[in-house]
Amino acid sequence: MITTLAGPNNFLLRHKLDELVTAFLAEHDEMGLERVDGEEAEYDRIAEALTSLPFLASKKLIVLRAGSANKKFAEQAEKLLSEVPETTDVIIIEPKLDKRSAYYKYLKKATDYQELVELDINGLARWLSQQAKTAGAELSSSDARFLVERVGLNQQMLAHELDKLLLYKPETKKIDRQTIELLTEAAPQSTVFELLEAAFAGNAKRTMALYQEQRTLKVEPQQIIAMLGWQLHILALVKTAAGRSPDQIAKEAKVSPYVVKKTVGIARNISPGELKSLVADLLTIDSRLKRESLDADEVLQTYLLRVASQ
Numbered sequence: 001m002i003t004t005l006a007g008p009n010n011f012l013l014r015h016k017l018d019e020l021v022t023a024f025l026a027e028h029d030e031m032g033l034e035r036v037d038g039e040e041a042e043y044d045r046i047a048e049a050l051t052s053l054p055f056l057a058s059k060k061l062i063v064l065r066a067g068s069a070n071k072k073f074a075e076q077a078e079k080l081l082s083e084v085p086e087t088t089d090v091i092i093i094e095p096k097l098d099k100r101s102a103y104y105k106y107l108k109k110a111t112d113y114q115e116l117v118e119l120d121i122n123g124l125a126r127w128l129s130q131q132a133k134t135a136g137a138e139l140s141s142s143d144a145r146f147l148v149e150r151v152g153l154n155q156q157m158l159a160h161e162l163d164k165l166l167l168y169k170p171e172t173k174k175i176d177r178q179t180i181e182l183l184t185e186a187a188p189q190s191t192v193f194e195l196l197e198a199a200f201a202g203n204a205k206r207t208m209a210l211y212q213e214q215r216t217l218k219v220e221p222q223q224i225i226a227m228l229g230w231q232l233h234i235l236a237l238v239k240t241a242a243g244r245s246p247d248q249i250a251k252e253a254k255v256s257p258y259v260v261k262k263t264v265g266i267a268r269n270i271s272p273g274e275l276k277s278l279v280a281d282l283l284t285i286d287s288r289l290k291r292e293s294l295d296a297d298e299v300l301q302t303y304l305l306r307v308a309s310q
Contacts, residue, residue, distance in 0.1 A: 001089045001090070002089070002091075002110070003089075003091045003092070003111060003114070004091075004094060004107045004108075004113045004114065005017060005091065005092070005094070005114050005116060006093075006095070006107070006114070006115050006116070007115045007116040007117050007118075008096070008116075008117065009116040009119070009155065011156045011159065012116040012155070013093060013095060013116055016114065016116065017093065020091055021033065021061070021063065021091075024059075024061045028057060028058065028059045028061070029056075029058075031055070031056050031057045032054055032057035032058070032060045033060075033061050033063070034049055034060065034061070034062050034063070035063045036049050036062060036063070036065070037065050038064060038066040038067040038068065038069045038073060039065075039066050039069040041070065042070075043070055043073050046064065046073050046080075047076075047080055050062055050064075050080060050083070050088065051080070051083050051084065051085070053087060053088075054087050054088070059087055059088075059089070060087060060089070061088070061089045061090075062088060062089070062090045062091070063091045063093065064090060064091070064092050064093065065093040066093065066094065066095070067092055067094065068097060068101075074101065074103040077103050077106060077107070078102075078106045078110070081106075081111075092107065092111065094107070118153075119153075119155060120153075120256060120257055121145065121148050121153065121256070122145075124148045124153060124155065124158060125141055125144040125145040126141070126144070127155075128147060128162055129141055129144045132144075132162065132166070132175060136173060137173045137174065137175060138174045138175065139162075139165075139175045140176075143177050143180065146180060147161065147162075147165075147180050150180065150181075150184055150186050151185075151186075151187050152187035153256065153258075161183075161184050162175075164183055164184075165179060165180065165184075185217070186213075191214060192214065192228060194210055195207060195211060195224075195228075195304070196228060196231050196266070196307075197262075197265075197266060198210055198308070199305075199307040199308045200266045200269055200270065200308075200310075202308050202310075203308065204308040207304050207305065207308050208301065208304075208305075211224075211301060211304060215297065221299075221300050222286075222289070222296070224300060225282065225285065225286050225300070229286075231263070232275070232282065234253075234255060234259055234263050235263055235266060235267055235270070236275060236279070237255075237260070238260060238264055238267040239267045239270070239275055246260040246261045246264060270310075274310060278307065281303060281306075282303065285300065285303060
């Protein structure tokens with residue numbers, strides 16, 4: 001049996017690999033488990049691991065990470081993998097595969113190929129609800145989505161936060177919004193969007209409160225500038241999309257559809273000229289802070305208040 005675990009979702013890759021290895025060790029001796037790194041091992045080492053019979057074990061499991069990094073192996077993979085004995089199972093881990101390559105096409109056709117992609121906000125919310133259910137707890141779809149919006153899209157971080165939430169008042173077996181707000185901190189990235197959203201809505205008081213929250217979270221002014229720049233970049237993409245849907249924009253720009261959809265509302269309330277001016281002014285602030293001795297907080301707050309007053 002040859003299994004390929006591919007894709008950029010490192011959390012799910014590790015989780016799936018752990019499942020497969022645990023299942024193997026439940027039936028076979030640890031002597032049969034062998035790990036090979038394609039970025040470090042020579043071709044002969046990889047070939048020997050794959051084609052040799054088990055030693056002091058009835059079954060062997062080879063975990064080959066990034067075989068594509070070994071050019072000779074990638075070129076000889078079809079021949080070599082066809083020679084793997086029945087006493088050997090293989091798990092190939094490929095986080096970054098060139099889908100134009102013959103190696104990719106062979107793995108997809110001839111192995112149990114599983115592509116583990118990054119989940120969007122809806123997928124993460126469904127995953128969180130299911131994980132809570134598996135643990136014997138309850139997390140509604142809306143509260144799961146709130147958790148993602150609050151913590152961010154990092155699945156590893158979400159898994160840690162869910163573990164923490166599951167341990168809090170286990171007798172209730174229910175995770176609600178109040179508990180999420182109590183035990184988790186808002187991710188700086190999501191708060192910066194709220195900061196920009198409040199400014200564009202003309203809510204100066206909330207804009208300043210969110211800015212102070214960022215600073216309390218020890219987010220430095222240069223980080224805020226970088227994240228504001230990213231948000232303005234997304235805003236520019238939406239504003240110049242010429243009638244394309246949020247999903248189309250996200251696909252072409254290779255960004256999260258969720259981020260694009262949240263930006264659509266802001267885009268309606270700003271003209272191209274205003275957007276261009278805001279980008280230019282933020283660039284000027286960034287340049288001046290690097291050259292001059294200025295109060296970064298004062299400069300940034302003045303910029304945000306100007307946005308709120310438009």
